[in-house]
């Protein structure tokens with residue numbers, strides 16, 4: 001009697017382990033297909049777009065600039081060619097509201113210093129942090145955006161040279177600035 005009970009018990013253990021093995025295999029397969037190429041979520045495809053892309057005929061350059069909740073752009077250098085049309089989109093990939101973590105893109109003329117510009121900009125809240133007193137020092141700028149928002153501008157690349165771009169939200173220029181180089 002005792003012997004029988006033990007063999008029934010061990011058969012039950014084997015049966016249970018087999019079931020666990022089967023279900024874990026099944027789970028594994030599901031996870032695999034979820035990350036397979038065909039199942040790729042749209043956001044991942046968007047991430048694969050290059051941040052700077054030149055059109056086939058070379059006439060247009062698309063710039064996909066992002067800003068986040070950590071006060072960072074995805075690019076600290078943007079290189080284009082003289083005569084190119086620049087289509088720049090700034091996307092705020094964070095979640096914070098515009099009042100707390102607004103971002104824009106301001107392209108400054110070469111003789112302008114970022115610090116002087118930023119100090120004036122910080123006082124220009126009512127004008128989206130674009131100071132009237134510094135308008136002559138701006139080549140082009142976007143609107144200010146908050147988390148989840150996006151804005152686009154189109155402009156012709158300025159003359160050959162090295163320019164600075166920055167975010168004019170108060171204190172952001174410390175982290176959010178870069179070189180805009182026209183070759």
Ligand SMILES: [Cu+2]
Pocket residue numbers: 067071101102103104167168169172176
């Ligand atoms: Cu900013």
